[in-house]
Amino acid sequence: MSLSKQLYIIIAFIFLVIFTGNFIISVQNAKEYLEVEASTKAQDTATSLGMSLKGLMKNKNDAEIQSIINAIANRGFYKEIRLEDTLFTINKSQLIKHANNKTLDNNWQISDVSVDKSFGTIESNSDDLELMQELEALENNQEFNFEPKQSSTYKFIPNKNLQKKNIKISFKATKEDKTINSFAIIYMDKTIAKVTRDEKFDYVPQWFINAISIDLKEMKSDISNGWKTTATIYVSANAGDAYAKLYEQAKGSLIYSALAFIISMILLFIFVQYLLKPLKTIEKLAQSIAIGNFKTIDKLPWTTEIKNVAISMNEMSRKIESVISKLNKNLENLTQKLSKDELTGLNLKQTFETDMKKMFISKSNGYIFTIKIDKLGEFANQHTNEEVNKFIKKFASILKECKACKGINISAYRFYGSEFALITDGINYEQAQELTATIKREFENLAKEIGKDEIAHIGATPFNPIGTTDQMLHAANEAYEKAKLIGPNEAFIRDSDDLVRDMKAWRTLVFDIIKNQRFEISYIGDAKVLNSQNNELVMQEAFTKAYDLDNKDIPIGTFVSIAEQYEKIVDFDKAVISKVISDIRLENIKHSISINLSLDSIDDLNFILWLRETLNKHKDIASQLVFSLTAYAVTKDIEKFKNFVTIIHELNAKVIIKRFESKFIPLDDIKNLDLDYIRLAREYTNNVKDDSSKQSFIEAMVELTHLLNIKLFAENVKDEKDFEKIKELNVYAASR
Known part of the structure; x- marks a missing residue:
């Protein structure tokens, strides 16, 4: 992964973490604020309504109470406004009327009125009268003498959570000397007035409501008559309004953050491109050095660290170029001496x-x-x-x-x-x-x-x-x-x-051999890696044999020369390549095979198209194919050869120059050819054991090819001492 992508990812991740944290905190703060605001507004409304309704509590069935509550509720801010009675008055007539004993009438006296404590409490009105008289006596500095009287009215104070409306009230009924324990079921509805409205969330999506819970408490205000609470007004805020405001804020934050992220990434992209441009220049320089083009960076970057790297790369490029130039000069001198x-x-x-x-x-x-x-x-x-x-x-x-x-x-x-x-x-x-x-x-x-x-x-x-x-x-x-x-x-x-043969006879013979593929391919020149323990076979050469009408070997040089002269060499090279591919598959060959090509073939567009199609069909073995040309053939048109090498590498195949002699290809040009292998001419390895000039030449070629990432081969080394010498000189591989 490139450095720029890593920077984009880490900065985007940091932005996401920061944004997520800020967004959560922002939404939480907004949620809490809206909850407090809604609760405060509900409490203020409950208090205000309580004050407004206090004067109407003498008659709790007054229609104006409902009108006032409706007017407030119609504003739409409230989910529910509810007025509950907290003080019920029960008289003797109601108890007798609803008593379970239908023989009772108003001539009976009522006493010991009680109710289950889970429902609430019942007090006699005489208790209030006694308290008022006691206060009046204290105020007038008089002695308080209270004569209790039988009360005919009672106050029922329901519990806060009372839901039941039919309340069982027990009492004793006395007439003359007869006393009866009885009870009455009296219907009492705590709710005096109530207005409820649906919570409307309008455009707020359900997933947002499910994800964020807004808790709006029900607020209340007590309405008193003197020191007694006669009713309680309850107000619940509508959460839909809070959700709408919270959703708008969250959406705005997301949009802002998205825009900020996009703008930040654009600025980051520009900055990173500007920052990494010198690194890309350094990368190109490194790649250029790897293929033998020893350039330098003229415009140094302004970042100190990258500038130091660029300076180091320039120094390395100059030093390697100096080393190669020295090697080239030595090789040229040795070539002159050897030739x-x-x-x-x-x-x-x-x-x-x-x-x-x-x-x-x-x-x-x-x-x-x-x-x-x-x-x-x-x-x-x-x-x-x-x-x-x-x-x-x-x-x-x-x-x-x-x-x-x-x-x-x-x-x-x-x-x-x-x-x-x-x-x-x-x-x-x-x-x-x-x-x-x-x-x-x-x-x-x-x-x-x-x-x-x-x-x-x-x-x-x-x-x-x-x-x-x-x-x-x-x-x-x-x-x-x-x-x-x-x-x-x-x-x-x-x-x-x-001339021994006339050209007409040769032409007929060559045409017949190519048309009917009357040739054989053998694999010779087993090139094995030197200085390795397993003595690995890395390459063989596909050698073609053709025969005349008398079944005698035709010199391959003669055959190729005539095929080139009569423009049949391209067909011959195609046939050889096809046969080699078939042999690799049939014989399960694992090492590389070098195939000799004519310069006419690599200059032929139809051949290149055919080769591209063929290698694309056989991608799995393309890397085993090594296309070979002689050093002299390459010099005839170096630019076409370079184009051919580029195509071959695109197809994942390789290229070797055989019979290499420095007089054909200037050593300075080797670095521009992007070669995979070089095979020295036999003259450089024959009797190398006794020739110091040849040893120096090979040693210099080893150093040069190592710097250019090219593998150097020796060909057909017969003498054992010669073989040991090239092995000592660190040639990559050799055939014998």
Whole structure:
């Protein structure tokens, strides 16, 4: 998860915690305030009503009482307004009338009137009369003498929670000498007046009401007549109004908080983007360094910590670039040393073989020359080493100077001792004759200078695009032998009629092999990880074998060259890839397989589309496919190769450059190719045990590829000591 997302999440979480806490506290405070406000208003209303109704309590059935209560209730603020009687007057006639004994009449005297204490209490009016008379006597400083009289009226004071309306009142009835215990059931309704209204919550949702409970207490006010409470007025506030106000406040808080959150997140996004922009620049720099582009950050960030990181990254980039530049320089020097003859400065045989491969790939035409100094051994026996070396240098300079011939591209080589060679690119038979005549004249001049009659003989053969390097060297040697028969310092040039096969026959054969897929694929070059305990097999190469009509092997270089010439190479590469994918599945291959591709194929749009579709169908094994091109093929169009590498990596496959030589690909360019593997040319590992220059070159390549996250392979290491040496030099893997 990115740092920006983590910041957004943690800040949003903190905001949510703070908002939730504030919201709960705000709603709770508002709820408590509304409860107090409603209760206070209800209490004030109850007190006011009590004062208003006090004068009407003489007649509790007065219609004006109900009118006053209705007027207050109609305001809608109250859930219920209720006036309850707290003092009932019962007379003798009522008791006799409702007595259970119907024989009683007004001639009977009533006494010992009582009621169940759960209902309330009954007092005689004579008690009040006695109290008033006692107070009056005290006021007048008179002696109080009270003569009790039989009371005919009684006061019933109900309990507060009395709900029952039919009250049983017990009493004794006396007439003359007869006394009867009796009781009367008298209907008494505490409620004098009552107005109730539904609680209306209007637009307040039910979930809000269920979530928040508002407790509005019922308020009351007592109405007194003297020192006695005759009635009580009860007022209950309507919770709907409180819920409406609370809901509006909560909704407003939510809307405000949501807007505040959105605005805060927008500001945070802008701030974080501004804050993290330098980090993204640093990340891009790190990625750039990882692929070998050693850039620096010019505009340093203003945040101290990030600025220090940027400065450190710049220093690291410069140091790594300096190290790689030093390695590149060392490699270039070593390459020159490995590819040049120390005495003459001419290219060595390994360079000749590489340049011949270039000729095959580029479908060139020209001539191959073999030139040998005659009787160099005898000359060496008769002269000092210095004189011999001087002679060889002069001889080599003649070949070098031929490179200056106008319009002719010539490369000169010294194989060993007295054997030299030339490759001429793009010349015809007449130009080859003219070049040979020029060289012969220079040899004759050298012969006069050193007093040696026979300097050298020259044999030449035309470049055969369907042949092999060995075949052409053999043909040039045959021409050299014919030149020796002609005379001193003579030359013989074979013409194009000496080609073994005619192109028409080759074309028919190649077309038939590709169309009917008459080829076999074997997996060779088991590349195993060096310096590991399990000796893991990491890669094999898919090697194609094709046969002619006589069932003889066709040199694969010849086959590919003709297929390219007649634009059949793309079909061939498709067939090979399909066969390799099938083999991986059928044989359950777990390691990587390298597949050789032609430059024509990676430059073909239809091939790229086909390859993308094929690898998408086989995503599970795409990572096992390693597409291989030679170093020289890559140099023909580096930009197209880079595009191909990008596509291959998108498809989760890999790329290797084989037969790598630093003279083909500048070492500074390796970092821009985004390679997965590099396989060194065999010349760098042959006899590496005794060649310090090769060891230094390989060591430098190991360091370079390690810095660029590329795995370095060695190919076909035969000698055991050579193998131990490349293992010691920390090459990643090698085949034998």
